[in-house]
Amino acid sequence: MSAPTNDTIRQLAAKAQVLGLPQHPNLSESSRQLLQHADQERRLLSSSEIQSLCQLSGVMAAPLEQLQGKAQPLVDQARRDLLEAQPHLVKTGGALYPEHRAEACWRDCFHFLRVCCYAVAVAQPKFTNPQGMAALGELYAVLGVPVDGLLLALARLQELACQSYRQAAPSTDAELLDAAFSELRSQIHSCVVTSC
Template identity: 30%
Template sequence: MIKPQLSEKVQELIRKARIVSFATWQNTHPAAAIQLFQAADDQGRYLTDEDCQQLQNLVPDTAELILVTEMLRDRVNDIVDEARAEVLKTFPHITQPSGGLYPPERAEACWRDFWHFLRCITYGIAGGHTDYTSAEGLHYMQLLYQELQVPLDAMVVGLAGIKTASLQRVEPQQQEMLAPYFDHLIKQLKQFQN
């Protein structure tokens, strides 16, 4: 099957829709730590075990948060599967013809976004910053979602599902500490609907 070709406009929006920013982290993190985060984001990947070890050495008081980050990274597929199930339960016809995530390539792109949402959230957690997003990057992401007619209500449900699935995997006393990292991105995405 031939994949639909993305327009130049969409390709440009994808390049600009970088939702993470480490610009405000200079007061809490040495340049070497920020470079580790930036390299992971530039490559669109989760922090590696080596990254996490270096971050613990550079910023020792984030050790507990880094352990959570590693656990979420290691369970990302299960977390995304649970979020996907929540979307499909809430919107049972969304992947069928005339649904917002049809044809299957649209649904796959959505699930891939869930994977990336959790990746961005883990950067915030590992860095101890709930303000890990870029206003400019989010603006371009909103334009991208408008251009592609992404069903925002489903994306918000999916992001809430990522939060629920993630928090179920941590100790009860950690849930309250971690919830704001998820809530931050959920709030940003909800603003796309306004």
């Protein structure tokens, strides 16, 4: 099998849109545009964007803003915990070896937490884009992404993020975050399984 071309990788990366909320029929046009804009810029929601989305969804804005403020520290903690429990992951032959693979995994984890926050803001835990997830599965297969390692990291990040969010958010909001993470992990698992 020949190595993938940069064009193939670029095309798949462009199609690998995890977020399906900009097409969600139950969201207002302004909410869809706001989410699409933030996602295209690959950034967390601003304070005013959170306020605006949460006002419509009934989710409490302040705890979600606090959670977003902890996004990078939560990813860093998930990384430390995972590597302490399973140091073999980053050693030769491990699922997160060599280092550039591990770095890509943590970067993806940050972006997965980011889109889960979007899902909570609009109270839509089923937020993925089926075509985008299929393209992500293909991209991961082409790049040889260690999906097992990524899913382990994501599971730990889910625990930490939900634990942190529960301290400030109402239980219904915390359940949304947990459901969004579970949806994402399930979709990654199935898109990778079907793409191989």
